[in-house]
Amino acid sequence: MDRCKEEELHEARLKEALQRMPSDEQIEEMGSRFKSIGEPSRLKILFALAGGELCVDHVVEAVGGNQSAVSHQLKTLKAARIVKCRRSGKKILYSISDWHVMTIIELAKEHLGCE
Amino acid sequence: MDRCKEEELHEARLKEALQRMPSDEQIEEMGSRFKSIGEPSRLKILFALAGGELCVDHVVEAVGGNQSAVSHQLKTLKAARIVKCRRSGKKILYSISDWHVMTIIELAKEHLGCE
DNA sequence: CTTTTATATGAATTATTATTCATATGATAA
């Protein structure tokens, strides 16, 4: 293909790309969700919770690290509405609230190492 | 369910969770991929490239921001092997190389606002 | 060659995020 035609094609593509581009709010929303799960300990927390609700110190055992750090990370995940919690006696039980996100994580895991 | 039984159940869950937990390398790998796409301008770049390859200044037009910043972001995406590039004359054309990641992004977009 | 165009790069700065530590809260048990 000659240079000029190629250039026209790319211009057209750019126009289409701009039309399909999600809104800034959508981009922000998606970005912040991906950011929430783009951190090793938070990912681990989600894998730990994938089997059902766990109390904080079990989460701590599952992911390692100290209680305070895990608590902060749970807070981040809760703010992103990926997990939720309820109290039961003196324990607080955390669980996945957004299974879409979990589906995406499982999908990503399946794709690992198959390129 | 009484407290004691509940505790047993949770212990069992923790054990299962630990067994299902991906290896540290897998967690790292997934985390770094999610991190790469957990940033608004990089996400925009990927949506821009979803329609086909574009040269850098078209990407700059599509996402806004300055040339250097976009170049650094492209570098990040390339390091994560999510995009690739080739030279054509004096332009460098970027394109998606990991369509799994793009599938995940599209999926995430579809899920937005449907909870 | 020299200039221009397109892109990349490194270093410095700035901004964002995570971790730690000390302490607070809230529920139960004694």
Place this chain on the structure above:
DNA sequence: TTATCATATGAATAATAATTCATATAAAAG
């Protein structure tokens, strides 16, 4: 009521990441 257990929180610090600026490189045009 007091002590204890489980968890949360805020502030300080440490670590990581993004942006900018100046400059480098590589190809093409003149």
